Amino acid sequence: MAERPQLDRGSSFMDPLKGFLLTYFMPELCYDEFFLNFNFLDVPCLKIVLSKALGIGIILGSVMVKLPQILKLIGAKSAEGLSFNSVLLDLLAITGTMAYSIANKFPFSAWGEALFLMMQTVAIGFLIQHYGGRTVRGLLFLVVYFSLLVALLSPVTPMSVVTSMQASNMPAIIISRLIQAATNFRNGHTGQLSAISVFLLFAGSLARIFTSLQETGDSLMALTFVISSTCNGILALQVLYYWNSCPERKKKKKKKRE
Structure with a gap:
């Protein structure tokens, strides 16, 4: 009779993927718990894996999260209903999170979507x-923003400035969302x-509350996402409330009636 191949002691059937798993999803201790001890119910390790998986999922999703908005603007050749001031404040918050995370050397999975x-x-x-007829001003906006970004990410910028910028995220997020909500209203x-x-x-900011606490332990980061989730929730409710009030939908309804 042919003998069944046996795994060496201390080896696992997942060893070919070990490097990948350790790099992106779990520390070696959790790898051993899952695939050597077959303890798949280890709560601390489950939290780590869930956090890493959510983080990677959020980053992958963020590649396209605002793409529908961009395509909608290009398709309509109009930016009606969007507040540039709201976008600026949103950009301030995103940039603050990115700079703060890089300065603190947080793992990319904790902030990559920024x-x-x-x-x-x-x-x-x-x-x-x-689309507001201010293309030159738009180009100037690009030049100024990326110049400031380079300066912010350089070693010349003190850590205190970066931390203050992250702290300012909360009012920036609140004001930016309120401006957009007021515009909608x-x-x-x-x-x-x-x-x-x-x-x-909205979904991404909710998930980030958990991943921030799990991966960085930074209460300032977590609080930022709590505020962001609340404000994004307000906009989500407005989208539902005004669902049939969009000018495009009203035009379609009129055409159907005619």
């Missing part, structure tokens, strides 16, 4: 200016605001 959100938010800011609709982007941002 990089992609920053690029997309900058694009939205430019499009608002462009004043217009009686959400205009070109993308429902998909709003809901994705």
Whole structure:
């Protein structure tokens, strides 16, 4: 009879993927618990893996989270209903989180989405200016922002400045969302605001509360995402409330009646 192949003591069937798992999902202690001791119910390790998986998922999702908004602006060739001031404050908050995380050497899985959100938010800011007939001002906005970003991420900027910027995220997020919410209320609709982007941002900020506490232990980061989730939730509720009030939908209804 052929003998069954046996794994060496201390080895696991997951060893070919060990490097990948240790790099992105878990420390070696948890790898041993899961795949050597077969203890898949170890709570601390489950929290770590869940946090890492959520973080990576958020980062992957962030690559496209504001893309629907960008495509909606380009498709409509209009930025009606979007507040540039709100975008600026949103950009301030995103940049603060990114700079603070880099300065504190937090793992990329704890803040990586900020990089992609920053690029997309900058694009939205430019499009608002462009479709408002202020293309030159939009280009100036790009030059000024990226110049400031380079300076902020350089060693020349004191850590106290970066920390203060992160602390200012909370009022920046609140004000930016309130400006957009007020714009929606004043217009009686959400205009070109993308429902998909709003809901994705809401879900992402909720998940980030857990991952921030788990991966960084930084209460300032976690509180920022608590505030962000609350404010994003307000916009999500407005999207639902004004769902049938969008000018485009009203036009479609009129055409159907005719």
